[in-house]
Amino acid sequence: MSQQAQELFENFDQLTPSEFFRKNKQMLGFSGKIRSLTIVFHELITNSFDAAEEAGILPEIRIDLKQIGKEHYLLRHSDNGPGIPEEFVTQVYCQMFAGSKFRNIQSRGQQGLGCSGCVLLSQMTTGESTHVISGWKEDGQLKGVKMEFKMDVKNNVGDVIKTENFTPESTGVCIQLQFKEVSYSLAEQGAFEYIRRTMIANPHAKITFRDPKGHKYIFKRAADIVPVLPKEVLPHPKGVTADDITTIAKITDKRNFKSMLTSSLSRMSSKKIKELQEITGIDMKKRPKSMTWSEAEIIVEAFSKMKFMAPPTSGLIPIGEEQIEKGMKLILKPEFITTITRSPVTYKGGVAFIVEAGIAYGGDAGRIVNEQRKSEILRFANRVPLTFDAGSCAITEALKSIDWRRYGLKDLDNTPLTLFVNIISTQVPYLSTGKQSIAPEPEIVHEIRQATMKIARKLQRHIRSKKAEKEKAMRSKIFEDYVPVIIEEAAALAETGVPDYKPVLAKVTRRALAELMGEKVEEEEEEEDYVDSLLEELDEFGHVVDKEHSNRKDRVQESDLDEAFLDDEKTKEKKSKKTDEQSKLFDSKEEEE
Numbered sequence: 001m002s003q004q005a006q007e008l009f010e011n012f013d014q015l016t017p018s019e020f021f022r023k024n025k026q027m028l029g030f031s032g033k034i035r036s037l038t039i040v041f042h043e044l045i046t047n048s049f050d051a052a053e054e055a056g057i058l059p060e061i062r063i064d065l066k067q068i069g070k071e072h073y074l075l076r077h078s079d080n081g082p083g084i085p086e087e088f089v090t091q092v093y094c095q096m097f098a099g100s101k102f103r104n105i106q107s108r109g110q111q112g113l114g115c116s117g118c119v120l121l122s123q124m125t126t127g128e129s130t131h132v133i134s135g136w137k138e139d140g141q142l143k144g145v146k147m148e149f150k151m152d153v154k155n156n157v158g159d160v161i162k163t164e165n166f167t168p169e170s171t172g173v174c175i176q177l178q179f180k181e182v183s184y185s186l187a188e189q190g191a192f193e194y195i196r197r198t199m200i201a202n203p204h205a206k207i208t209f210r211d212p213k214g215h216k217y218i219f220k221r222a223a224d225i226v227p228v229l230p231k232e233v234l235p236h237p238k239g240v241t242a243d244d245i246t247t248i249a250k251i252t253d254k255r256n257f258k259s260m261l262t263s264s265l266s267r268m269s270s271k272k273i274k275e276l277q278e279i280t281g282i283d284m285k286k287r288p289k290s291m292t293w294s295e296a297e298i299i300v301e302a303f304s305k306m307k308f309m310a311p312p313t314s315g316l317i318p319i320g321e322e323q324i325e326k327g328m329k330l331i332l333k334p335e336f337i338t339t340i341t342r343s344p345v346t347y348k349g350g351v352a353f354i355v356e357a358g359i360a361y362g363g364d365a366g367r368i369v370n371e372q373r374k375s376e377i378l379r380f381a382n383r384v385p386l387t388f389d390a391g392s393c394a395i396t397e398a399l400k401s402i403d404w405r406r407y408g409l410k411d412l413d414n415t416p417l418t419l420f421v422n423i424i425s426t427q428v429p430y431l432s433t434g435k436q437s438i439a440p441e442p443e444i445v446h447e448i449r450q451a452t453m454k455i456a457r458k459l460q461r462h463i464r465s466k467k468a469e470k471e472k473a474m475r476s477k478i479f480e481d482y483v484p485v486i487i488e489e490a491a492a493l494a495e496t497g498v499p500d501y502k503p504v505l506a507k508v509t510r511r512a513l514a515e516l517m518g519e520k521v522e523e524e525e526e527e528e529d530y531v532d533s534l535l536e537e538l539d540e541f542g543h544v545v546d547k548e549h550s551n552r553k554d555r556v557q558e559s560d561l562d563e564a565f566l567d568d569e570k571t572k573e574k575k576s577k578k579t580d581e582q583s584k585l586f587d588s589k590e591e592e593e
């Protein structure tokens with residue numbers, strides 16, 4: 001070894017995961033003041049949900065955010081989950097890549113990074129310790145611990161400062177952290193909006209939030225059912241790599257390739273093993289420990305050519321159309337709502353996923369920008385809102401590629417609309433450890449498009465019938481406005497008394513309208529006679545009014561119909577102008593006569 005290399009290797013060292021993320025906190029999503037605080041909310045809320053649901057408990061979370069200085073906050077987050085046993089508290093909060101979710105199971109968490117990331121950020125920005133109170137059940141007995149600790153970044157472990165045992169009243173976790181260089185905001189990417197979106201996809205949860213100004217928000221439950229627990233599923237042969245196979249071969253306790261493959265992969269029957277042996281020529285009775293890299297590569301290559309049943313989907317639990325509707329209705333109070341949960345399909349040949357979509361229109365749907373409601377896209381993965389990195393996400397790509405004009409939405413941006421998309425999978429293909437955007441796998445993009453276009457058609461029907469209703473109402477209004485004028489003026493011209501037309505005007509309007517709209521109106525005979533006689537009377541008066549006048553009347557009605565879609569103010573203004581014109585017409589008629 002040369003002198004140079006020796007010097008170089010004197011500094012050879014190892015970074016613990018905590019040290020690595022201390023230097024690269026943006027990789028945990030902690031970049032920017034608003035975003036950092038939102039990510040903290042996200043990590044703590046998703047952990048509470050996962051834990052409560054796994055224990056069969058309806059999640060209830062309390063969050064208290066106090067501002068104690070400039071960009072300096074104190075956050076207290078508590079849940080009613082199963083709690084964390086004392087010996088795991090520092091592992092959960094101080095050890096990176098430690099957790100209970102490294103299985104092929106649908107859950108919000110995946111990496112064992114989230115809450116230790118929050119502790120790291122707190123320590124890095126304030127130097128303060130973290131306080132945790134945990135209550136859990138052990139052998140049927142309630143146990144509790146109050147702990148204060150710091151993260152030992154160098155060793156990726158916790159440094160306990162104080163511990164005190166007590167008997168709690170119930171299970172759950174309460175964590176208190178301080179943060180600096182973060183900011184609470186009501187903006188689209190802020191913490192409050194994160195809670196709002198969370199509630200849409202989790203109608204079974206309850207969140208009470210006290211903001212830094214002391215305002216208390218209670219997001220109530222819209223549904224009382226704990227979501228069915230997802231099951232762990234074995235990986236599908238089309239979804240594994242040579243590295244996966246050699247790793248399985250190293251850790252398996254099976255005696256040969258055959259039992260190793262059938263027990264660790266889904267859809268691997270004895271028939272498929274026989275087929276695999278024929279294609280590869282590899283003896284399936286060989287011991288797993290003897291597996292070489294090239295054998296693993298040959299097996300994976302064979303898998304790509306073989307036909308398998310689609311992966312089992314029992315492990316995927318979608319929110320469901322009804323629940324999404326409940327969540328969206330409670331938060332958005334829309335005028336119209338439509339939702340869909342598609343059947344499971346796969347991406348990369350072997351990873352199952354489900355797309356769910358919803359459209360809410362009108363009411364509180366959309367976001368207010370410059371006092372105007374605009375459309376908004378709410379992206380979710382396994383019920384968790386994805387608030388950042390929208391541009392690179394499969395959901396954004398799919399929704400932007402839809403030609404919304406085909407669904408009657410000429411200006412999507414300026415429509416009061418909320419588009420909801422949730423992807424359910426045991427392996428959501430996130431683009432980074434920050435888990436804020438989904439890789440645009442072609443199958444995923446395709447499914448999102450299909451789901452959304454299907455419900456967009458329903459929205460189109462709603463908008464159409466609403467337009468027709470509005471048109472009908474406008475026509476009715478015009479009729480009611482002008483008929484009395486005509487009757488009264490005609491009576492004046494004929495120098496007779498004005499008939500008592502009011503009680504039946506509504507009926508005349510309805511009948512005339514029905515004719516205009518091509519509808520059939522059933523009316524009682526007696527009423528019909530009365531209406532007929534009134535119409536006759538009207539006709540008689542009509543003889544007195546000359547042709548020019550009635551032509552003019554028709555023209556006025558026609559042009560008014562064209563304005564059916566103008567806003568109220570404009571319409572009112574035009575109509576009063578028209579009425580003036582009309583009365584001017586009668587005036588000139590009178591003068592002529």
Ligand SMILES: Nc1ncnc2c1ncn2[C@@H]1O[C@H](COP(=O)(O)OP(=O)(O)OP(=O)(O)O)[C@@H](O)[C@H]1O
Pocket residue numbers: 043047048051079081082083084092098099100101108109110111112113114115116117173
């Ligand atoms: N409120 C809680 N109640 C009970 N257990 C919890 C709670 N929060 C965290 N845990 C446990 O701590 C583990 C580590 O949590 P952490 O947030 O670090 O990672 P994760 O949720 O597994 O994955 P990810 O990094 O993707 O969020 C979890 O797997 C879970 O077992």
